[in-house]
Amino acid sequence: MTMQDGWQVFPMQPDLEIEISPAPEPAAPPVQQQVEALWATAVAQNPQLYNGRIFCADVIEADRIIGHWSDYRPAFAQMKDPNLYPTLKLRPLAVNGLFHAADGIVLGRRKRRSLYLGAWRQSVPSGSVEARAGDEASIDLHAQILVEIEEELGLTADLVKPQRCLLACEHELTHIVDIGIELHCSLPFSEIEHIWRERGNDEYEVLERMDDIERILNAPDVVPTTKAMLKMVHA
Numbered sequence: 001m002t003m004q005d006g007w008q009v010f011p012m013q014p015d016l017e018i019e020i021s022p023a024p025e026p027a028a029p030p031v032q033q034q035v036e037a038l039w040a041t042a043v044a045q046n047p048q049l050y051n052g053r054i055f056c057a058d059v060i061e062a063d064r065i066i067g068h069w070s071d072y073r074p075a076f077a078q079m080k081d082p083n084l085y086p087t088l089k090l091r092p093l094a095v096n097g098l099f100h101a102a103d104g105i106v107l108g109r110r111k112r113r114s115l116y117l118g119a120w121r122q123s124v125p126s127g128s129v130e131a132r133a134g135d136e137a138s139i140d141l142h143a144q145i146l147v148e149i150e151e152e153l154g155l156t157a158d159l160v161k162p163q164r165c166l167l168a169c170e171h172e173l174t175h176i177v178d179i180g181i182e183l184h185c186s187l188p189f190s191e192i193e194h195i196w197r198e199r200g201n202d203e204y205e206v207l208e209r210m211d212d213i214e215r216i217l218n219a220p221d222v223v224p225t226t227k228a229m230l231k232m233v234h235a
Helices: 029-045 072-080 082-088 141-153 189-199 213-218 224-233
Strands: 002-004 007-011 017-020 053-060 064-071 093-101 104-110 121-123 126-128 161-170 177-184 204-210
Touching: 002 224, 007 224, 029 072, 029 082, 053 072, 053 093, 053 161, 064 072, 072 082, 093 121, 093 141, 093 161, 093 224, 104 189, 104 213, 121 224, 126 141, 141 161, 141 177, 141 189, 161 224, 177 224, 189 204, 204 213, 213 224
Parallel strands: 017 064, 093 177
Antiparallel strands: 002 007, 007 161, 053 064, 093 104, 093 126, 104 121, 104 204, 161 177
């Protein structure tokens, strides 16, 4: 394990496996009440919030991650109030691509009002590992990231090739764990940007192409996961 700008970085084997274990016992009633209060306040402000099912890591090893399914609600509360972590101990899993276009690395600047990492730049795409179509029997990280890239950028699976899992990177406060996955696309950035504007969602304010690796590594507003993946690939 190493560190990148305060975040823990765990090198992963390319064929990383995910094992699903039973969920732990619910938190004590006072903690559950705090979670409900934070959630109710957030929903009142943003009625589109949805309490889906997300996967949380319990054990991180080089070749496997063991974890359990959880409602999004307690993970959201822990994001809003990191002091809940010693009790909830949730480490929500996310996928984050290192996206190689034909002519450079693609970064996106997150919207300033985003709940998580607002205004930061990151390699695309990024999103929680979710139970899709109610399936909690298995987790396919490549399938998860392809869904994210179609939602965020409008790029269909035939245009993007997921490669190896690179690393896991854990946020120092929220304990969200990004699984970095290398992605390749034969399209130039200009075409990717056009498709994003036509079909993508509003996750990012702007996309940009970067071919100066040192500039990315030295930028203060680039998410540590992106920097750690670049260091690994260009070591």
